[in-house]
Amino acid sequence: MKISIAHLGPVGTNAETAALAYVQWLSKETNSECTLCPYSTISQALEASATGLVDLSVVPVENSIEGSVTVTLDTLWKLDRLRIQHALVLPISHALISKAKSFNEIQKVYSHPQALAQCQLWLGQFIPSAVLIPANSTTESLDYIDDTSVAVISAPRAAQLYNLPVLAHPINDYPDNYTRFWILGKGVEELENVEIGDRPSSIKSITKSATKLILDASSSNCTHTSLAFSVPANMPGALVKPLQVFASRGINLSRIESRPTKRSLGEYIFFMDVEANACQALVRSALEELKLYTETLKIFGCYSVLV
Numbered sequence: 001m002k003i004s005i006a007h008l009g010p011v012g013t014n015a016e017t018a019a020l021a022y023v024q025w026l027s028k029e030t031n032s033e034c035t036l037c038p039y040s041t042i043s044q045a046l047e048a049s050a051t052g053l054v055d056l057s058v059v060p061v062e063n064s065i066e067g068s069v070t071v072t073l074d075t076l077w078k079l080d081r082l083r084i085q086h087a088l089v090l091p092i093s094h095a096l097i098s099k100a101k102s103f104n105e106i107q108k109v110y111s112h113p114q115a116l117a118q119c120q121l122w123l124g125q126f127i128p129s130a131v132l133i134p135a136n137s138t139t140e141s142l143d144y145i146d147d148t149s150v151a152v153i154s155a156p157r158a159a160q161l162y163n164l165p166v167l168a169h170p171i172n173d174y175p176d177n178y179t180r181f182w183i184l185g186k187g188v189e190e191l192e193n194v195e196i197g198d199r200p201s202s203i204k205s206i207t208k209s210a211t212k213l214i215l216d217a218s219s220s221n222c223t224h225t226s227l228a229f230s231v232p233a234n235m236p237g238a239l240v241k242p243l244q245v246f247a248s249r250g251i252n253l254s255r256i257e258s259r260p261t262k263r264s265l266g267e268y269i270f271f272m273d274v275e276a277n278a279c280q281a282l283v284r285s286a287l288e289e290l291k292l293y294t295e296t297l298k299i300f301g302c303y304s305v306l307v
């Protein structure tokens with residue numbers, strides 16, 4: 001079976017490395033043939049998988065130093081059809097790529113905002129006068145690299161692929177630097193419609209698709225459920241009740257993040273990662289109760305983390 005996978009491009013990004021790691025997992029588990037499709041932005045990669053232009057997208061969601069990749073959360077909230085199939089955690093290291101002879105020559109440093117932020121102390125120490133310029137990805141600005149006043153922060157793999165000189169590596173401020181990626185595809189069913197303990201058979205009844213193939217290979221060992229919700233009113237305790245739904249059942253949350261609704265200042269959408277399988281009766285009852293305390297509730301999926 002052929003599976004197309006969107007990721008942030010051009011070739012050599014960390015998202016592409018994550019996509020390649022996923023391809024390796026897929027080829028072992030499902031014997032499928034994969035094609036990688038680079039997109040200019042994270043939103044475009046997500047939209048391609050939501051509209052069916054590709055089967056899956058691989059996007060960064062959270063970094064251990066810089067926190068959430070907000071464009072991923074915001075786009076996912078907007079798009080209704082995507083479900084998380086898996087999570088994948090990768091170590092990230094950054095290299096300074098430049099044709100300059102020394103740091104003194106460098107006036108501009110381009111990269112993805114996450115990479116610039118993850119190297120800010122190093123840049124402040126070694127190239128304090130450089131202007132930092134955000135780009136759509138760590139490899140987008142490699143086109144400018146012939147200019148010796150330019151440096152680009154990319155993965156060392158990008159330097160190898162494009163045969164470019166590395167002036168310094170690693171330059172990330174913290175050696176323990178990890179990014180979590182989500183692999184998303186169109187959902188085969190709404191979680192609400194699945195009978196308890198019935199997930200694998202309900203999946204089998206769906207027409208053949210890449211999503212079915214992947215879920216067949218992994219549906220039994222989901223460990224995480226990710227969701228987001230808005231609350232009906234900005235009042236005392238609005239978030240306490242949603243939190244109690246999980247606490248009272250002894251269900252652990254591994255992440256909570258708020259993002260502005262973009263409707264009015266001070267109104268938020270709350271993103272949560274729940275350390276449990278949404279197919280378990282206990283979790284399903286928690287999600288049912290959660291509906292009572294939320295305005296809009298979106299369940300992004302129930303998945304396992306590949307290591």
Ligand SMILES: O=C(O)C(=O)Cc1ccccc1
Pocket residue numbers: 008012013014015016060063092112114115136137138139179
């Ligand atoms: O631009 C990239 O290479 C990406 O995949 C986004 C990113 C940037 C920095 C760390 C992890 C992911």
